[in-house]
Amino acid sequence: MSRRGVLRLWVLATGLSGAAIVGGSLQAQETPASLEEIGRRIEALRPQVDAARRAADRADSRYADSLRIANQIPLDTVEVGPLRIATTPDQVELATELFGEAWELFHPLVRGSEHLLSDQLFVFRYAWRLEGVYLEGDEVHSVEMNRRYGMERMKDMVWSSLGKALLQTLPADASGLTDWVGRQPLSPPLDWSWVYRDLASTPSMASRRCYQGELSWCWEAMGIPAGEGGWREWYTPEERRLLVESRFGQHLTREARTLESAELMLHGCVVLGSDRACLYVLGVPAGSIPLEVSSRASLVAEALTQGGEGAFSRLIEDPDLSIKDRLALAAGVPADTLVALWRERTISARPRTHAGLLLSPISLLFWLILLLYFATRSTQWRLG
Amino acid sequence: MKRYLLILIALLVLVGALGLPPRFYDASWWSRNQHRGAERQRYLELRDEIQHQTWRYQRVQWRDSISKALQSRNPSNHPYLVALPANTSDSLEARVEQGVRLHLQAIEALPPKVPVGVFLIPRNAGRHSSSLSEATGYMWIREFYVAREGEEPYCALVQPVDGAGYWGVARTVDNLVFAPDGDFSEANTLRICGFFARYGRPGSQVEAWLRDGGSHFGSGVNMARRRLFYLQYSGQRGPFGLMTGYSSTSHTGIACLAGVNSACMEVFIKGEKRATPYFSRRWNPEEYLIESPVDFFGSRYLYGGDFGAMEEYIFTSLEKEFGVERFEVFWSSELPVLEAFQSAFGVTADEWVMSWARNLYGSVDRGPAVPVNAALLSFLTFGVFGGGALFLGRRKA
Numbered sequence: 001m002s003r004r005g006v007l008r009l010w011v012l013a014t015g016l017s018g019a020a021i022v023g024g025s026l027q028a029q030e031t032p033a034s035l036e037e038i039g040r041r042i043e044a045l046r047p048q049v050d051a052a053r054r055a056a057d058r059a060d061s062r063y064a065d066s067l068r069i070a071n072q073i074p075l076d077t078v079e080v081g082p083l084r085i086a087t088t089p090d091q092v093e094l095a096t097e098l099f100g101e102a103w104e105l106f107h108p109l110v111r112g113s114e115h116l117l118s119d120q121l122f123v124f125r126y127a128w129r130l131e132g133v134y135l136e137g138d139e140v141h142s143v144e145m146n147r148r149y150g151m152e153r154m155k156d157m158v159w160s161s162l163g164k165a166l167l168q169t170l171p172a173d174a175s176g177l178t179d180w181v182g183r184q185p186l187s188p189p190l191d192w193s194w195v196y197r198d199l200a201s202t203p204s205m206a207s208r209r210c211y212q213g214e215l216s217w218c219w220e221a222m223g224i225p226a227g228e229g230g231w232r233e234w235y236t237p238e239e240r241r242l243l244v245e246s247r248f249g250q251h252l253t254r255e256a257r258t259l260e261s262a263e264l265m266l267h268g269c270v271v272l273g274s275d276r277a278c279l280y281v282l283g284v285p286a287g288s289i290p291l292e293v294s295s296r297a298s299l300v301a302e303a304l305t306q307g308g309e310g311a312f313s314r315l316i317e318d319p320d321l322s323i324k325d326r327l328a329l330a331a332g333v334p335a336d337t338l339v340a341l342w343r344e345r346t347i348s349a350r351p352r353t354h355a356g357l358l359l360s361p362i363s364l365l366f367w368l369i370l371l372l373y374f375a376t377r378s379t380q381w382r383l384g
Numbered sequence: 385m386k387r388y389l390l391i392l393i394a395l396l397v398l399v400g401a402l403g404l405p406p407r408f409y410d411a412s413w414w415s416r417n418q419h420r421g422a423e424r425q426r427y428l429e430l431r432d433e434i435q436h437q438t439w440r441y442q443r444v445q446w447r448d449s450i451s452k453a454l455q456s457r458n459p460s461n462h463p464y465l466v467a468l469p470a471n472t473s474d475s476l477e478a479r480v481e482q483g484v485r486l487h488l489q490a491i492e493a494l495p496p497k498v499p500v501g502v503f504l505i506p507r508n509a510g511r512h513s514s515s516l517s518e519a520t521g522y523m524w525i526r527e528f529y530v531a532r533e534g535e536e537p538y539c540a541l542v543q544p545v546d547g548a549g550y551w552g553v554a555r556t557v558d559n560l561v562f563a564p565d566g567d568f569s570e571a572n573t574l575r576i577c578g579f580f581a582r583y584g585r586p587g588s589q590v591e592a593w594l595r596d597g598g599s600h601f602g603s604g605v606n607m608a609r610r611r612l613f614y615l616q617y618s619g620q621r622g623p624f625g626l627m628t629g630y631s632s633t634s635h636t637g638i639a640c641l642a643g644v645n646s647a648c649m650e651v652f653i654k655g656e657k658r659a660t661p662y663f664s665r666r667w668n669p670e671e672y673l674i675e676s677p678v679d680f681f682g683s684r685y686l687y688g689g690d691f692g693a694m695e696e697y698i699f700t701s702l703e704k705e706f707g708v709e710r711f712e713v714f715w716s717s718e719l720p721v722l723e724a725f726q727s728a729f730g731v732t733a734d735e736w737v738m739s740w741a742r743n744l745y746g747s748v749d750r751g752p753a754v755p756v757n758a759a760l761l762s763f764l765t766f767g768v769f770g771g772g773a774l775f776l777g778r779r780k781a
Contacts, residue, residue: 038441039512045434046514052427059423376776 064134073132075123081107082114083162085143086135087124095124098158106162109188109301112310116169122161126154141165163187163297171316177323180223181300182293188301192349195298199346203242204290206234210343218339222296223289224324232279234290240278243288244269302342303331431516438515445510446503446542447529454499454538463494464581465501468553469545472504476557480504483561483573488581490571496581498537500574502560504553507544528576528599530591539580541573576602579699582708583715590714593721597654600689604696633745637690640738642750648734648741651690653721691741701740702729 075086080099087095099122110117123135125144133144143161145154163185170178170186189195199207202221209217216226225231235243244266268277282288289296304311307330315330328335454465466481484502488494527542545556561573574581576599586594594602639647689695703711710728717724725733749755754762 035441035444038437038444042434042437042441042512043514045430045437046516049427049430049434049516052423052430056421056424056427059421063421 068134071132072134075133075135082118083122084118084120085122085124088127091124091126094126098155099124099162101155102158102162105188106166108308109186109304110166110312111308113312116312117165120165120168122165124158126151138168159187159190160185166312169316171319177300177315177326180323181297184293184297186297186300188305189294189298192298192345193351195295195346196349196351198292198295199343200350202290203239204235205239207290211347213343215336215339215343218343219324219335221290222299222339223291224322231282231288234288235282237275237278240275240282241269241273244278244281298346299327299339299342302345303327303338306331306333306338306341308332434516438511441512441515442510443527446505450501450503450529450540450542451531451535451538454501454540455536457499459495459499464488464496464499465503465540467501468504469506472553476553479557479561480573483571487571487573487578491578491582493578493581497584498531498539498580500538500577500581501540502573503540503542504545504556505542507546526575530580530595531585533588537580537585539574539577541575541577570606572605578602579715583712586715587718587724589720590717590724593653598652598721600654601695601698602700604693605700607694607697607701633692634690637741638748640690640734641741641745641748643738643747644750645734645738648737649722651695651741652725652733652737691744694744698737698740702736 073088076089076092077084077086078092078096079085080096081103083099083103085095085099107114120139120141121135121137122141122143123133125133126147128147130144130146141161141164143157145157166186167178167181167183199211199221204221206217206221210221220226220230220234223231225233265277265280268274269281300315304315307314311330311332314332315326318326318329321329324335328338331338331341333341453467457465464484466477466484468477468480480502484500485494488496488500525544527544529538529540529542531537531539541560543556543560545553572578576594579602580586585591590598633641636647636650640651699711702714706729714724714728717728719727722733725731725736729736
């Protein structure tokens with residue numbers, strides 16, 4: 001069967017345009033009347049739809065204004081470096097303190113490009129009740145948290161909001177970069193030991209060889225392969241199978257579930273042991289980069305820190321550059337030097353403790369003993 | 385009064401003072417802004433209407449083009465048709481073509497008894513110039529078109545595609561054609577059209593039943609594989625034989641498992657109830673299907689199965705259990721569908737569905753009582769903890 005012949009047949013039949021299809025169908029079927037009737041209905045509806053949309057937008061705008069006028073609580077604005085923070089008068093001091101701490105760590109990343117953050121507005125509130133603020137928009141970042149979550153979570157939120165604001169300043173043409181860091185806040189790591197753990201424990205040939213000092217493999221482990229299809233080298237066949245089994249197990253991810261074929265391939269990979277099927281499953285977008293997004297963000301932070309003045313501007317100035325070249329340009333050093341510095345910093349952050357191996361059982365034992373104590377002694381709380 | 389009761393009451397009063405009266409607060413700007421006033425309601429209704437008309441306008445044209453292409457083909461040169469957008473790469477076309485051919489070969493239907501084809505159509509093809517630029521709902525759902533009464537029979541699988549977007553041609557082909565050259569391949573490219581290719585046009589009453597939702601039963605071919613990956617379909621039981629796999633089973637399905645024949649009948653006859661669409665959106669094309677000029681033939685997403693996705697394998701289960709000859713008798717019968725079923729397979733549809741479902745899920749205790757196993761487990765739990773408490777209490781005394 002000639003596939004080209006089939007394709008031409010289809011193109012002739014449809015023309016892939018409305019007019020050609022209409023022309024083709026008018027002669028052969030009973031539908032012309034229906035088609036014309038539907039077309040007339042669409043033409044009649046369009047101006048009504050446009051008018052209704054405008055009326056609905058106006059009504060919604062009026063409604064939003066009325067809410068704002070009736071309920072908006074008074075806010076003060078404070079400035080920390082280029083950051084503008086809106087908060088209630090009683091929390092100006094707290095907001096200044098928390099954003100000040102965060103800004104000290106963030107500033108090295110955007111030195112020379114501070115103005116990029118000056119359009120952003122952070123709405124800060126740390127209270128038991130959070131209603132009453134009607135500041136919304138693309139450049140408004142809500143940093144509101146109920147007090148019941150505690151100050152540490154609040155600090156994390158401030159930190160994260162700066163990272164989000166920074167991510168948002170990336171121009172649209174830097175979408176490759178934002179996707180690469182998983183659209184996560186572009187924050188420097190608070191604790192590099194977690195980057196170390198990621199590098200040391202990821203079951204991937206690429207991260208293993210990076211750990212051993214082969215710098216080109218660090219880029220591979222970061223998900224930036226040297227050539228097209230390079231991602232196939234990130235894992236050995238056995239690692240691929242284990243990765244698919246552990247990551248997807250018996251339940252497909254939401255992403256993979258949209259593909260009926262992914263289910264089939266999962267079967268091929270995990271049960272039948274076909275490497276081709278494993279490659280297919282891991283090929284589902286963004287599913288198989290060895291190092292976590294937080295580790296990738298740490299490389300961006302390293303590049304910006306190394307680059308000093310103007311590093312952030314250099315990172316975003318040329319949309320045609322690859323991620324690797326952008327990072328090198330921002331850092332002001334060759335790409336391999338950058339990744340060597342990142343690796344050095346990561347290796348030097350090797351944790352001396354054993355990830356809470358001691359602390360967790362102690363906590364567990366404490367609670368067990370406490371509860372046993374209460375459960376076995378006679379107190380006035382006993383019923384009867 | 386006991387002191388702990390006083391403390392408890394005080395705490396409740398405190399919670400009440402803080403939390404009452406109940407207030408609605410939704411932090412999202414969208415929900416505050418889109419408050420569904422009369423103007424917004426009016427707009428949404430009109431938008432739904434124009435989207436629906438746009439959908440119809442496209443489908444009428446697609447159907448006519450497909451019908452014409454399939455009926456005017458030369459059967460000796462083109463036993464089946466494969467059509468992709470004009471700028472598609474050769475390798476993708478080859479994959480679809482190979483997928484269709486291997487499916488037909490696997491079911492020994494080459495040449496097919498009725499013309500069949502796979503059509504990937506750009507989602508915007510045939511839009512009216514006055515349509516809204518935003519996409520219509522349900523635009524990625526796979527559709528099946530079959531001949532109307534009086535027409536030469538055919539069956540076409542239609543998949544709308546987006547040239548550059550997420551559902552581009554490459555991804556769609558990945559989804560449609562299951563790696564036809566590996567050990568893990570699956571010949572099911574044509575889906576329900578494979579049954580048309582193998583058995584020809586169904587009897588008129590069977591066809592009407594297929595159109596009303598029965599076609600859902602012919603979507604899948606490898607039930608064992610799916611059971612392997614979805615625990616809820618695996619029929620596995622939890623401790624003490626407790627049923628844990630209800631998540632994909634409707635109330636009707638559970639009633640069927642409990643032995644209610646009328647429920648099993650309801651599972652089989654879908655047309656009466658017009659199952660809820662998979663996606664709950666405002667605009668529901670299924671509401672319009674009956675009056676649509678297009679003989680739209682359902683989709684896996686439009687018919688919520690009483691036994692979840694397992695229902696997609698009912699036809700292959702029947703073929704496997706009774707053989708293709710008897711399935712063909714059922715398929716081609718001019719009897720009403722329930723009589724056709726009994727006549728072909730020697731068992732009533734409800735009885736067979738019950739036995740098929742029980743093989744998958746096991747049976748369920750009938751009635752509102754707590755299952756015996758659950759009751760025993762509860763008593764055992766009470767016994768263990770009560771005994772423990774008694775033991776500790778006596779030892780202290």
